[in-house]
Amino acid sequence: MIFTPENIKKLQDIVVVVYKGKHGNYEVAAHPKKLYEYRRQTASLDEVLWTESIFSDISKGKLAGKKSVQDEFGRDHGKALEEILKLGTERKDSATREYEQENSKKAMAEGIIHRMRKEGGEVLTHAEAEGVLRKINYTPSGKPMKIQLSDVLKKTVLLGYVRRKIRARVAKRLDWSAITSALPIGSFLREIDATGIIEMSDDLYGAVHRHAESHNAEIEDLPDIEDAEVEI
Numbered sequence: 001m002i003f004t005p006e007n008i009k010k011l012q013d014i015v016v017v018v019y020k021g022k023h024g025n026y027e028v029a030a031h032p033k034k035l036y037e038y039r040r041q042t043a044s045l046d047e048v049l050w051t052e053s054i055f056s057d058i059s060k061g062k063l064a065g066k067k068s069v070q071d072e073f074g075r076d077h078g079k080a081l082e083e084i085l086k087l088g089t090e091r092k093d094s095a096t097r098e099y100e101q102e103n104s105k106k107a108m109a110e111g112i113i114h115r116m117r118k119e120g121g122e123v124l125t126h127a128e129a130e131g132v133l134r135k136i137n138y139t140p141s142g143k144p145m146k147i148q149l150s151d152v153l154k155k156t157v158l159l160g161y162v163r164r165k166i167r168a169r170v171a172k173r174l175d176w177s178a179i180t181s182a183l184p185i186g187s188f189l190r191e192i193d194a195t196g197i198i199e200m201s202d203d204l205y206g207a208v209h210r211h212a213e214s215h216n217a218e219i220e221d222l223p224d225i226e227d228a229e230v231e232i
Contacts, residue, residue, distance in 0.1 A: 013099065014050060016058050019088035023072045026064050027055040027091075028084050032099070038085060045081060054080060104140035104148070108133055111149040115202055116161045124161075132156055153203070157186030163201035168208070170196045171218040179207055197222070 015032040018025060029050035030038075037043035054077075056064040073080035109129040116124060116132075124132070136155040141148060157163065163186050173196065180189050187201045189208065200208050212219040 016091040017085055017088035018091055019084040021072045023068045024064065025056055026069065026072065026080075026084050026088075027058040028053075028081060028088075029055075029058060030085065032090075035085070035090070045078065045085075048085065049081065052077070052081060054084070101140045104145070105130075105133060105138070107145055108138060108149060108152050111152065112156055112161075115153060115164050116156050117164055119160060119162060121162075121165075132159065132161070135159060154185070163187060163203060166200050166202050166205055166224070167192075167222040168198055168200070169220045169222060170198060170212055172196070172215075174212065174215055174217055176208075176211070179204065179211060 013032065015030050015035055016027050017030055017035070018027050030048050031050065034043045034048040038045070038048040054064045054069055056062050056068075069077070069080055073083055109126055109132075112129040112132055113124050113126065118124060133152070136152065136159070138152055143151075153163070173191075176189055176191075176198075183189070184203070187203055189198065189200045189204055191198050198208070209219055
């Protein structure tokens with residue numbers, strides 16, 4: 001694809017990666033969906049690039065001078081592209097930003113469906129999860145998705161929803177006060193019977209397992225009650 005001032009404005013689903021060097025600015029056009037994979041070494045250079053051209057100003061269709069590129073990166077053009085993609089910063093078009101925001105909202109809704117329940121234990125529908133996002137005024141941010149979801153779930157609890165229940169069997173009785181003494185709002189951990197079965201909110205899963213392992217107690221995850229009901 002040849003980039004010109006005319007067609008660059010029409011191009012959608014593109015992220016411009018900008019590298020500011022000693023000899024000038026260097027810009028390349030990449031597929032936003034592939035850039036994430038490329039930086040984690042799961043996509044090739046050919047897959048991530050829209051074009052192998054290096055620009056000084058991609059919005060105006062201005063190519064970077066060959067001498068400038070070589071002075072900055074050396075004679076290997078492929079290495080120059082790799083360096084720009086690896087160390088450059090992203091400048092996204094409106095279509096890309098909209099795509100990422102929609103993906104973030106979808107991920108948050110799926111997180112609510114998977115990890116939250118209605119007061120009676122029912123699973124939320126996708127429409128209900130989207131309704132929760134509107135009620136808490138969720139807006140995608142630059143924070144990692146894990147942190148965004150954690151914030152969303154905390155606000156969902158305040159609306160009256162409950163965290164998903166996980167059951168496990170512990171080989172011996174333990175003192176859980178180190179965890180239960182400072183439970184977050186909406187979190188729970190309780191022993192069900194003398195056979196060692198416990199129930200916990202899913203946000204405590206890691207803490208419970210680490211506590212059991214630190215006391216040399218075997219812990220076995222049990223099937224979700226709702227899953228068992230489906231199998232029956």
